Amino acid sequence: MSRYDPAVIEPRWQEAWDKAGAFTAKADATKPKYYVLEMFPYPSGRIHMGHVRNYTMGDVVARTKLAQGYAVLHPMGWDAFGMPAENAAMERGGHPKDWTYGNIADMKAQMKPLGLSIDWSRELATCDPEYYGQQQAMFIDMMEAGLVYRKAAVVNWDPVDMTVLANEQVIDGKGWRSGAAVERRELTQWFFKISDYSEELLSALDGLTNWPEKVRLMQANWIGKSRGLQFAFDMVGAPAGFDRLEVYTTRPDTLMGASFAAISADHPLAKALEGNPDVAAFVAECRKGGTSAEEIETAEKIGYDTGIRVKHPLDPNWELPVWIANFILMDYGTGAIFGCPAHDQRDFDFATKYRLPIKPVFSADGSDAPLDEAFVPMKSEKVHYIRGFAGEAVQTGDDGVATAIAHAETNGYGKGVTKFRLRDWGVSRQRYWGCPIPVIHCATCGVVPEDKKNLPIELPYDVSFDIPGNPLDRHPTWRDCTCPKCGAKARRETDTMDTFVDSSWYYARFTAPRSTTPTVMEDANYWMNVDQYIGGVEHAILHLLYSRFFARAMHKTGHLPQKAIEPFNALFTQGMVTHEIYKTTDDQGRPVYHLPEDVTVFNVADRRIVVRGNEPPPIDMIDDVDAFIRALADEGLLVEVIPSAKMSKSKKNVVDPMNIIASFGADTARWFVMSDSPPERDVEWTASGAEAAFKHLSRVWALCSRIGEMPADHKGEGDQDLAKATARAIDEVTKGIEGFAFNKAIASLYAFTNTIAKANASTGPMKEAIRTLAKLMSPMTPHIAESIWTYQGGAGLCAQAPWPKADPALLIDDTVTLPIQINGKRRAEISVPKDMPVAEVEKLALADEDVVRFLAGQPVKKIIVVPGRIINVVV
């Protein structure tokens, strides 16, 4: 066997797999199916290490399941609509379509050398009319099913560019291009009625037992079910038609601590008061800045006293002022609240600022002392009500709320209401590079869905990006059309869909990617659901929640079977790939970042030093390390190392996977991203780690050569030990892969490799062991595994060979070593037969000479024996 040369073997095996059609998904009634999917990429043009990690994880699962006898579906596609394509067109000219398809070709060319077991015949791109035409058909179906409507909603408005901005394009409250102060402006927009499914999307989370607990929690909090009291204040001094002010509160037990009422700047009452120039100015002030919750909630809290008063529901003589406040959201509840500063920090800050009363309703011990900050214990905690009006004086917050609601209902001033924080999904985007909303505006018929036979409504190619705004708006021949209902001249909707719509059903499309309907029931029935979905935790809420909603909508409109309404049986959220950042400073003190390949890292006397360039300075004969470092700094060579962060172009802490593949091969890149770090955690890319991975693969290669050259009749003593080690490796690697503990699987493979290298066994068992090693490595490093497999006489392709099974008899040891603790500290250990009864183990433990010495005659109070685990003696 020659030298390990990935550049030679990797293309050869990739070709062999292609030729064998090894990864083409084929429905097979005789096999169980397995659908593994990684979140599809946005075609930025370059793959990065995060992609390599994500797709390698999916590939490990897919290859293992294939070996275990499943019919595997492992597809790949492109989340191809979105802003970057338009930005590229604006910055560099060119067309979003050309840019996108060029990027897809580039990225595919970079993914191919990784040797992923992808069925490329199912490839799809969301920007392809074949895909988005079906999405338009479903939009129309959803309109007919009552899941789509229009309403006014606020957007970020750039008053200089006269264009809508994405939250990302609002920086410090200003438009990213114009620099103008952004305003919130209302626009009529299209919405999906995801709120129809609030309760169901929440309760169904309980069934997602193979999802990370944290993702389910985040989704539950996002949906935000709450039980509270809705009631109306009688108003004094309000404009005509505003007799009562509806408010919703989740803490009705704090009603006696009310010190003011506050309404959103978007509240109808605020609008009615805008005749007053002071109010108008204040409301305008509130509308400054972007629409994001982060911006609104971190903005300084400001308020305006309207002069209107409301009467407290429990005391008609008690009046509270009505304020307009910038931190009240119109989207949640009724857009109006009562403020209880004693038990809500935000209200506390507001009350302090505007000198409003702060009256505690309850306290920990029943005292009525003034507060320095809001007292907000958990609702499950018991508190002393000083100003309670319902239920016990000492009760939990939960009970306080329940009795307050009951009190309100009995006395007729309010009622218990369940509300959700989840808002309907606004899908309108005033942008070109997205799926056109298939709707027509007709002067006589109103808003009419396009006739399905006219689908797809394709994006026109002849558009320009030289002026801001949506090019579709100023494209007359595309925009002008005829009404499908009455045939009169009409206008096409120029909004396109949120790209989250595209990614909310691609998993279903993969089951029949070329069909002329969105899905084909037979295929969806066979392949759905996705058995294992893998992607970044940053998608924990929006993408996954939208997909769960969309699957339900697709079921309602006949595009998915009932069983697919929860499309992802198991979810795994992987961590990011990070790298340390190398920084120097230029003459003006501005930071300059350096690519990892443009610096040199070395050690001098236990000090890790990084310098610019590819050559380390001469380091022999250094006796004063500090002086040496100072000298480097004076020459401007010394590089500052900033701790690892997510790889990003702006910080230049990126490693191009293509460079790694070019120097070490795909197997090394794959092995490294799967080793060391647990997959859910961030992994730091280190050059030394990649080299170590390559070294290890070379060692395995050399070991394979050595075994191949063993004389056929060699006999060794260690056959049984090797058989046991093999069984253990099979067991541990299988469990590691199935439990998404790839790092542990790889640790077992290191140990197994070391065992084989040191083993003194006969030739046959040695060959058997290394073939098993190759098969166990093959999900991670498929190419080298094929070479070893073939060299050692394995039948057919390693990729298609069955997964090995561990002989259970070989996994059990006859004797176990039990540590003995005295008062919880490990003091000794004994070796006992694995089935020894507890009483005998106790006797043996107490007779142990170390134990006797430590006990020094003290009486034993208690002895705890955890069979097969540990013994603890308590004195």
Added chain:
RNA sequence: GCCCGCGUGGUGGAACGGUAGACACAGGGGACUUAAAAUCCCUCGGCUGCAAGGCUAUGCCGGUUCAAAUCCGGCCGCGGGCACCA
């Protein structure tokens, strides 16, 4: 501001509530070599001890338990999300 997560040697990490540091990287020492690279062997949390060993140690403080990195409460630090980034 709100929601969620994470924190273990010089580094990445391992550890059904049960021997903290598996497996690696880096470092140190040695073998081979004219030399270097490669390879192989030994060592490797800290303090202490000739040694056997002892003490100490999982961000910080407190609690539950025979036993806590793990469970509970509080704090600190870092990261993700916050509805028009994908």
